[in-house]
Amino acid sequence: MRLLDMTTFAVLVRNRHFGRTAEEMNTTQPAVSSRLAAMEAELGCRLIHRAGSEFRLTPEGEQVLVAFQGVLRSMDLLKASLKNPQHEANVVVRIGAIDSVIATWMPDMVESLHLRMPNLKVELTVESTKRLIYGMNKGEFDLIFAVDPAIGDGFRSFVSCVWQxxxxxxxxxxxxxxxxxxxxxxxxxxxxxxxxxxxxxxxxxxxxxxxxxxxxxxxxxxxxxxxxxxxxxxxxxxxxxxxxxxxxxxxxxxxxxxAKRFPPLPIIATYQSSTEQEIILRVVSQAQESARKFCGRVNPSTAWLA
CATH class of the missing domain: 3.40.190.290 (D-Maltodextrin-Binding Protein; domain 2)
Incomplete structure (x- = not known):
C-alpha cells in the first residue's frame, strides 16, 4: 500500500467529496476513484458506502482509517523529529475534564506527563460535560474526560474509570x-x-x-x-x-x-485520533495508567476500572 493511497483515503474521508479531494491532491477525480478501487481490491473489502448523496465509512473503512492515520502520523513525526529533535516542545495538548476527575487522578497524570515528556505543553481546562463535548466538536480539545462521550469522525472513546x-x-x-x-x-x-x-x-x-x-x-x-x-x-x-x-x-x-442504591457513574474519555496521533496516544496511555494507579489506592468499592 502506497503512502499516496493512504493520504488520498484520509483526505477523501475528511472532504467526503471526490471532486474536492482531487483538487486538494492536485489530481483528477477518476484518479481518486481508481486509488480507492485499488485499495478496496487489495484489502478485499468495501471501505466507503456510496448511495446518491450519502457518503459514509463501512466498519472496515473505520478500521482502515485509524490504521492509515497512524502510519501517516508516524511518518509526519519522523520527518519532524529529523528536522527538529525538540518537536515535542512545539506540541500543546489541550485536556478538558469535569471536576471529579480534577480532584482525583488528574494531578498525577499531569505530573507524570511532565516527567516523561518534559517539553510537552499541557493546557488543562475544568468544565461541565456539555461544555467539554461542545469544545471537542469545535476542535478546542484534544482529550476530554466527561460523563458522556463526544461522537464524530476522528473521535475515539473509552471508559477511563467508574465512580460509585x-x-x-x-x-x-x-x-x-x-x-x-x-x-x-x-x-x-x-x-x-x-x-x-x-x-x-x-x-x-x-x-x-x-x-x-x-x-x-x-x-x-x-x-x-x-x-x-x-x-x-x-x-x-x-x-x-x-x-x-x-x-x-x-x-x-x-x-x-x-433502600435503593444510586447507579455508578462511568467517566468517559474521548480523544482526537487524527492530530498529533503518536503524542496523543502517549497522553491517553498515561491517563489510563494514572486512573489505574488511583483506583488501586482507594477503596475498591468507591472507584474502579471498567
Missing amino acids: MIWAASPKIVDPDRIHSVDELANMPIITFPKNTPPYRQIAPYFQDEQVLASKLTSSNSLFAIIKMCMDGLGVAAIPSVVIERELGSGLLNPMQV
Whole structure:
C-alpha cells in the first residue's frame, strides 16, 4: 500500500467529496476513484458506502482509517523529529475534564506527563460535560474526560474509570443509621446539577418521576459547590464517594443509607485520533495508567476500572 493511497483515503474521508479531494491532491477525480478501487481490491473489502448523496465509512473503512492515520502520523513525526529533535516542545495538548476527575487522578497524570515528556505543553481546562463535548466538536480539545462521550469522525472513546455514587448530607439534617426509602428522599431538599445536564439525567430516573424534584431542587454546575451546600445543611446530594472521602472521614458529611442504591457513574474519555496521533496516544496511555494507579489506592468499592 502506497503512502499516496493512504493520504488520498484520509483526505477523501475528511472532504467526503471526490471532486474536492482531487483538487486538494492536485489530481483528477477518476484518479481518486481508481486509488480507492485499488485499495478496496487489495484489502478485499468495501471501505466507503456510496448511495446518491450519502457518503459514509463501512466498519472496515473505520478500521482502515485509524490504521492509515497512524502510519501517516508516524511518518509526519519522523520527518519532524529529523528536522527538529525538540518537536515535542512545539506540541500543546489541550485536556478538558469535569471536576471529579480534577480532584482525583488528574494531578498525577499531569505530573507524570511532565516527567516523561518534559517539553510537552499541557493546557488543562475544568468544565461541565456539555461544555467539554461542545469544545471537542469545535476542535478546542484534544482529550476530554466527561460523563458522556463526544461522537464524530476522528473521535475515539473509552471508559477511563467508574465512580460509585452515594447519597450524602450534613449530620445536621440526616440520621446516618436510618434507611431512607425513595419516597423519603423525594421529600427532602435535593442538590444536584442543572436540568438537561448528564448528571441530572441520572437523578430524575432514580425517582421515576421528574416532577418530584420540581419544588425542592437546588442546582449548581459545580460539584464542589454542591458539596459545600451539602456540608452547610441545605439538602442531600448524590455524589461520587471517592471525591468526598475527607468530608466523610471528618464527619462534615454523612453517607446516607438508602433502600435503593444510586447507579455508578462511568467517566468517559474521548480523544482526537487524527492530530498529533503518536503524542496523543502517549497522553491517553498515561491517563489510563494514572486512573489505574488511583483506583488501586482507594477503596475498591468507591472507584474502579471498567
